[in-house]
Amino acid sequence: MNRKRLQAVIEKEWLDMRKNKMVLSMMALLPLLLVGMILGTVYFMERAPDSEYDPATGDSGMALPPELEALGYKEGTIILLNDQYMFYLLLIPLTLPVYVAAYSIIGEKETRSLEPLLATPVSTAELLVGKTISAAAPAIVLTWLSFVLTAVGLNFIASPTVLAYWVRPVWSLSMALQTPFLAVLSTASGVIASSRLNDPRAAQQVTGLFIVPLIALSLIVLMGKVYLNLRLMSWATLLIAAVTVGVLWLAIRLFQRETILTRWK
Amino acid sequence: MIRTEHLTKRFGPLLAVEDLNLHVERGEVFGFLGPNGAGKTTTLRMLAALIAPTSGAAWINDRRVGQDDEAIHASIGLLTETPGLYPRLSAKENLSFFAKLHGVEDIPGQVRKYLTLLELWERRSEPVGGFSKGMQQKLAIARALLHEPPVLFLDEPTSALDPEAARLVRDFIETLKGEGRTIFLCTHNLEEADHLCDRVAVIKQRLIRVDAPDALRQDLYGRSVRVQLREVTPEILAAVRALPFVTAVTEASPGLRVALDEPETYNPVLIQALMTAGAAIQFVERESHSLEQVYLDLLHESEATA
Numbered sequence: 176m177n178r179k180r181l182q183a184v185i186e187k188e189w190l191d192m193r194k195n196k197m198v199l200s201m202m203a204l205l206p207l208l209l210v211g212m213i214l215g216t217v218y219f220m221e222r223a224p225d226s227e228y229d230p231a232t233g234d235s236g237m238a239l240p241p242e243l244e245a246l247g248y249k250e251g252t253i254i255l256l257n258d259q260y261m262f263y264l265l266l267i268p269l270t271l272p273v274y275v276a277a278y279s280i281i282g283e284k285e286t287r288s289l290e291p292l293l294a295t296p297v298s299t300a301e302l303l304v305g306k307t308i309s310a311a312a313p314a315i316v317l318t319w320l321s322f323v324l325t326a327v328g329l330n331f332i333a334s335p336t337v338l339a340y341w342v343r344p345v346w347s348l349s350m351a352l353q354t355p356f357l358a359v360l361s362t363a364s365g366v367i368a369s370s371r372l373n374d375p376r377a378a379q380q381v382t383g384l385f386i387v388p389l390i391a392l393s394l395i396v397l398m399g400k401v402y403l404n405l406r407l408m409s410w411a412t413l414l415i416a417a418v419t420v421g422v423l424w425l426a427i428r429l430f431q432r433e434t435i436l437t438r439w440k
Numbered sequence: 441m442i443r444t445e446h447l448t449k450r451f452g453p454l455l456a457v458e459d460l461n462l463h464v465e466r467g468e469v470f471g472f473l474g475p476n477g478a479g480k481t482t483t484l485r486m487l488a489a490l491i492a493p494t495s496g497a498a499w500i501n502d503r504r505v506g507q508d509d510e511a512i513h514a515s516i517g518l519l520t521e522t523p524g525l526y527p528r529l530s531a532k533e534n535l536s537f538f539a540k541l542h543g544v545e546d547i548p549g550q551v552r553k554y555l556t557l558l559e560l561w562e563r564r565s566e567p568v569g570g571f572s573k574g575m576q577q578k579l580a581i582a583r584a585l586l587h588e589p590p591v592l593f594l595d596e597p598t599s600a601l602d603p604e605a606a607r608l609v610r611d612f613i614e615t616l617k618g619e620g621r622t623i624f625l626c627t628h629n630l631e632e633a634d635h636l637c638d639r640v641a642v643i644k645q646r647l648i649r650v651d652a653p654d655a656l657r658q659d660l661y662g663r664s665v666r667v668q669l670r671e672v673t674p675e676i677l678a679a680v681r682a683l684p685f686v687t688a689v690t691e692a693s694p695g696l697r698v699a700l701d702e703p704e705t706y707n708p709v710l711i712q713a714l715m716t717a718g719a720a721i722q723f724v725e726r727e728s729h730s731l732e733q734v735y736l737d738l739l740h741e742s743e744a745t746a
């Protein structure tokens with residue numbers, strides 16, 4: 176792996192990304208939408224009276240898991256909802272890289288730039304790693320930024336307890352550890368999809384594979400059936416890591432010089 | 441510089457290239473001719489260490505293809521059938537990226553040199569997606585040269601160009617040849633091949649023939665002169681046929697087509713004999729067969745024997 180060539184690949188990808196309005200707007204829109212949605216709901220929920228959240232008196236009450244009962248109905252409900260939103264933040268590393276990778280690779284297929292590229296000393300490993308870093312890194316940064324931005328917002332509009340639960344170790348750690356794995360998983364899936372598809376928008380649909388289980392998980396948490404703790408999160412991280420390695424292995428197998436030139440249609 | 445031994449490539453049941461044995465010398469411009477689907481691009485991809493041969497082997501500068509590909513890639517420039525540029529990036533950005541991959545020392549200098557040589561410097565900052573086909577083709581040629589490779593593979597370099605740009609590129613290829621580079625040129629433009637190439641190979645899956653264009657002509661048709669006369673009389677014909685060095689005479693109105701081995705030596709004798717026989721000579725010219733004719737005849741011949 177030659178560091179200069181790797182750097183050249185990443186720089187070129189980012190230069191191209193900056194000139195691709197579709198990709199840029201997608202990158203800006205998703206995080207803004209999510210942060211806005213979270214802060215907006217918390218803002219209005221904070222302003223409703225406690226009684227609103229008591230299942231006995233109000234309409235907005237939910238069954239709280241035992242771990243949150245001590246906080247009272249209002250804060251408990253806000254925190255429960257935020258826990259669900261946290262899953263939504265993970266949509267950023269899961270969907271953006273697929274999109275970016277698909278645009279990058281399908282774009283190279285359309286313009287047939289892979290052949291002259293592969294005739295340079297750059298290796299397929301350098302190319303794949305370069306593309307992975309350039310697609311995953313912005314998504315990771317955007318996820319972390321959204322997480323921090325939301326925390327800053329919560330600091331102004333929510334109670335200190337709500338903020339403390341937002342940044343509690345379960346979430347800080349999953350943000351720190353799971354986000355990079357998910358972003359790499361997403362990029363690798365984008366690479367695999369791009370080897371077969373010829374439309375970046377079609378490649379987008381593989382994100383459905385991730386979104387459905389993620390939303391399902393978030394709903395289970397919302398219903399108060401499972402309360403997220405560190406043990407659970409560690410297992411989840413391990414599982415994600417394993418899936419990521421598997422999918423990455425598949426992507427590497429598809430990303431071979433000869434395969435790209437003769438079998439990618 | 442470029443050598444192949446029994447080079448063969450199959451795509452499933454399809455035999456794209458079969459048992460190709462070539463030897464291209466350093467500094468040679470080598471034309472690679474053949475009909476559509478003959479396996480030219482496939483051969484080029486094998487030589488450029490992009491796809492692996494099914495059997496046989498190839499060497500570039502004594503490096504075996506498939507074993508030392510990074511070094512091979514560093515020493516070759518490849519112009520692919522389609523330009524394969526990044527449409528959103530500018531001409532300069534496209535070239536700089538490739539220069540970085542090749543580890544070029546003076547990137548701005550090299551980029552400027554080739555953009556200027558190919559008359560693209562003025563448009564260096566525009567996204568190349570807006571370039572005409574010909575400009576894109578020229579930019580792709582510049583990209584293949586940035587790292588000053590000793591070996592160049594050009595797949596139909598002038599196919600998308602207008603006559604003026606094609607001329608520019610042809611002159612450019614001659615300059616490159618003058619610099620001692622080895623050039624492997626796939627083309628359907630036989631006039632171009634005739635003009636540029638030291639030797640040409642005609643292939644159709646297998647190698648049909650390889651030689652210098654003039655040698656192929658002589659081999660196929662012998663050498664001959666065309667003498668235009670005001671009138672051909674039986675006396676004139678008889679006088680020419682009587683000459684010992686003449687191998688064949690045909691009437692080519694208005695005049696004669698005379699085949700002979702050494703026109704440089706015997707043409708004066710021939711003309712003397714014609715004048716003695718009372719012929720009114722209007723023109724004497726070297727009979728020339730176009731490389732196109734040579735190519736078509738070679739293909740027909742190979743089909744007939746197959």
Ligand SMILES: Nc1ncnc2c1ncn2[C@@H]1O[C@H](COP(=O)(O)OP(=O)(O)OP(=O)(O)O)[C@@H](O)[C@H]1O
Pocket residue numbers: 436437438451454455456474475476477478479480481482483
């Ligand atoms: N990846 C591939 N898979 C299957 N068959 C292929 C592949 N690439 C080339 N071929 C086949 O190999 C044969 C040779 O193709 P090639 O592109 O080398 O021809 P060519 O001489 O360059 O033709 P042209 O003058 O049209 O460019 C063709 O029959 C083509 O269909």
Ligand SMILES: [Mg+2]
Pocket residue numbers: 480481482521595
């Ligand atoms: Mg071809």
